[in-house]
Amino acid sequence: MPAKLPLTIASDLLAWYDVHARQLPWRAPPGTPAPDPYRVWLSEVMLQQTQVATVIPYFEAFTRRWPDFRALAAVEDGELMAAWAGLGYYARARNLLACARVVANDYGGALPDTEEALRKLPGIGAYTAAAIAAIAFGRRAVVVDANVERVVARLAVLDTPLPAAKPEIAALTDGITPDDRAGDFAQAMMDLGATICTARAPRCMLCPVRGECAAFARGAPEQWPQKAPRRVKPQRYGTMFWIEAEGHVLLVRRPDKGMLGGMLALPTGPWEEAPPGLTDAPIEADWQIADTVVRHVFTHFALDCALAETRLDRQTDAVADGQWWPLREMDAAGLPTLFAKAVAKMEK
DNA sequence: CAGCCGTGGCT
DNA sequence: TAGCCAAGGCT
Structure with a gap:
């Protein structure tokens, strides 16, 4: 284990946060009473692997429609998935x-206030449980996200690559987390990582803790954290099927497991190393292949998806579990971006 | 534990 | 621009 970090980091960071904290819709100003746990929870889940600017409009829409746990718990699955689309x-x-x-059924509509209980809830892992416990309930919790990992790796010039360095980083973060204001400390670390101690081109001259930063002293902070090399992203090919009839298009609900699980979508064939053509076409029809493909890049592969079109005189019921969606209301369908791209292409 | 799981912004 | 990256969780 590396040496401990300077204990002055917390006080320096909190003093900086008192002046420079970002004003965010889910955040109470520094020093004021803790924000509504529902809003903290909702924002934390939305923020998992997702940047602040992307989350804000979704957070505003969700809290306007569903202001608390009971309201959200009463939503139908499809309506929630459509609201999350994108x-x-x-x-x-x-x-x-x-x-x-x-929460609505077993906890009376109020989130439990301990890390241990939070950790057992669906979608709440180690990071989110710690963040909620600290930010919403004022508990001392060690909050480690990708920002904190980067900041700590630089402060300590950790040469162990991620993800192997995670235990060391957690221990070092524990060592500088204050007993009071652990929530503000966590948010300060994340603000620092998001705005100053950025992955590329860090703004060290604005950093409140550069005097305690070993990477800054070395003169090359962007050299940390070290990371294990990434695998190459494979290219896959697929086909989407556009079946139009009487001003409607056929949509299907994708299974919960797998890519885009639970989302409304255009029917698709398999996604493979070679173009699958009309494999798994929902019906036999006179298919026309659009002249351009829909390109979309997912986390672990890139997809070139052909678009097969056909028009029918009537809305066939030959496709089990399909539903006909009015073309004039495609925005309300809540399609994932891959299919929204196809809709945009068809509307031209 | 390593692979799976979206998307948009940034350089 | 092509790749990197982000307030991770689940299996």
Whole structure:
């Protein structure tokens, strides 16, 4: 284990946070009473692997429609998934709803206030449980996200690459987390990582703790954290099927497991190393292949998806579990971006 | 534990 | 621009 970090980091960081904290819709100003746990929880789930600017409009829409756990717990699955459309990582939406229902049914509509109890709820892992306990309930918790990992790795010039360095980083973070204001400290670390101690081109001259930063002293802070090399992203090919009839298009609900799980979508064939053509076409029809493909990049592969079109005289019921959606209301369908791109292409 | 799981911003 | 990256959780 490396040497401990200077204990002055917490006080320096909190003093900086008192002046420079970002004003965010889910955040109470420094020193004021803790914000509503529902809003903290909702924001933390939305913020998992997702940047602040992307989350804000979704957070505003969700809190306007569903102001508390009971309201959210009463939503139908499809309505919730449609509202989440575009945010990505759709398992978060399924877990969000499951969590809201547990809170409404088993906890009287109020989130439990300990890390241990929070950790057992759907969609709440080690990071989110610590963040909620600290920010919403004022408990001392060690909050480690990707920002904290980067900041701590630089402060301590950790040469162990991620993710192997995670235990060391957690121990070092524990060592500088204050007993009071652990929530503000966590948010200060994350603000610092998001605005100053950035992954590339860090703004060290604005940093309140550069005097305690070993990476700054070395003169090359962007050299940390070290990371294990990434795998190359494979290219895959697929086909989407556009079946139009009487001003409607056929949509299907994707299974909960797997890519875009639980989301409404255009029917698709398999996604493979070679173009699958009309494999798994929902019906036999006179398919026309659009002249351009829909390109979309997911986390672990890139997809070139052909678009097969056909028009029918009537809305066939030959496709089990399909539903006909009016073309004039495609925005309300809540399609993942891959399919929203196809809709945009068809509307031209 | 390592692979799976979206999307948009930034350089 | 092509790749890197982000307030991770689940299995």
